[in-house]
Amino acid sequence: MLKKTALSAAVLAGMLNIAPAMADQQTPETDNINDVPAGNYTIDPLHSKITWGVDHYGFSHYEGQFVDLSGSLRLGEDPADSNLKIEIPLNRVLTGSDLSEHLQGEKFFNSSKHPTATFTSTNIELDGDDEATIIGDLSLNGQTHPVEIEAEFNRGGVYAFDKKYHIGFNGEATIKRSDFAINYLMPEGDQQGISDEVKLQIEAEFVPE
Numbered sequence: 001m002l003k004k005t006a007l008s009a010a011v012l013a014g015m016l017n018i019a020p021a022m023a024d025q026q027t028p029e030t031d032n033i034n035d036v037p038a039g040n041y042t043i044d045p046l047h048s049k050i051t052w053g054v055d056h057y058g059f060s061h062y063e064g065q066f067v068d069l070s071g072s073l074r075l076g077e078d079p080a081d082s083n084l085k086i087e088i089p090l091n092r093v094l095t096g097s098d099l100s101e102h103l104q105g106e107k108f109f110n111s112s113k114h115p116t117a118t119f120t121s122t123n124i125e126l127d128g129d130d131e132a133t134i135i136g137d138l139s140l141n142g143q144t145h146p147v148e149i150e151a152e153f154n155r156g157g158v159y160a161f162d163k164k165y166h167i168g169f170n171g172e173a174t175i176k177r178s179d180f181a182i183n184y185l186m187p188e189g190d191q192q193g194i195s196d197e198v199k200l201q202i203e204a205e206f207v208p209e
Contacts, residue, residue: 027156027157027158027165028156028157029155029156029157029158030155030156030157031129031130031153031154031155031156032129032130032153033079033126033129033130033132033153034079034129035156036075036079036153036156036167037075037208038075038076038077039074039075039208039209040072040073040074040075040208040209041072041073041074041075041167041206041207041208041209042071042072042073042206042207042208042209043069043070043071043072043073043086043204043205043206044166044205044206044207045067045068045069045070047166047168047203047205048069048203048204048205049065049066049067049069049202049203050065050066050069050088050200050201050202050203051063051064051065051200051201051202051203052064052065052066052198052199052200052201053198053199053201054194054195054197054198054199055194055195055197056194056195057192057193057194058192064093064094064095064099064100064103065093065094066088066089066090066092066093066094067092067094068089068092069086069087069088069089069204070086070087070089071084071085071086071087072084072085072209073206075167079124079126079132080124080125080126080132081124082121082124083121084119084120084121084124084134084136085118085119085120085121086118086119086204087116087117087118088116088117088118088119089115089116090104090109090111090114090115090116090117091104091111091115093109107182107184108182108184109140109141109182110141113142114140114141114142117138117139117140117141118138118139119136119137119138119139119147119149120136120137120139121134121135121136122135122136122137122146123135123136129153130152130153130154131150131151131152131153132151132152132153133148133149133150133151134148134149134151134171135147135148135149136149138175138180140180140182141180141181141182142181143179143180143181145175145179145180147173147175148173149171149172149173149200149202150171150172150173151169151170151171151202152169152170152171153167153168153169154168154169154170155167155168156168164207164208165207165208166205166206166207167205167206168203168204168205168206169202169203169204169205169206170201170202170203170204171200171201171202171204172199172200172201172202173199173200173202174197174198174199174200175197175198175200176196176197176198177196177198178196
């Protein structure tokens, strides 16, 4: 009986020693997207946002943010075979002023009729171990048009505060608001206005489902 108990203790100790190594293999600390475990990931809304910027009558480059994003990433064994879908609640735009409410109206986001914008990837073209062009369809204000995001993988690793595995990306894109029938105060001829081009800066973290 003592021998069996000692053997069981030895086996248990061995398993405990192996467990951290296995966990490290499943959640590698890496800046190479090819090392990240394939599978389904969900966006972390606390650490994800989209910052947009427009030229405001030539006076400033005015910026705001969309927060409380939701969405999912299905990461393939080959990252080029992945799929991404992001939903953007338009009533969660932040400007730090009364403009946040103004932007909800019919002249801009018309969020009472179209409360959510959605980006769905259709193709991913890899460029090395940490960069890619993500091509997809953006649906906004009842219109859908293709958009390209120049994306960069930052890193994967366990986040010290929630003890969960996180993977993080940033990206850039430029869209034309006229494509989405948002034409209010568009510059015309020599007349200044709010630029047609809208620059997007994207920060996104994901955790395994």
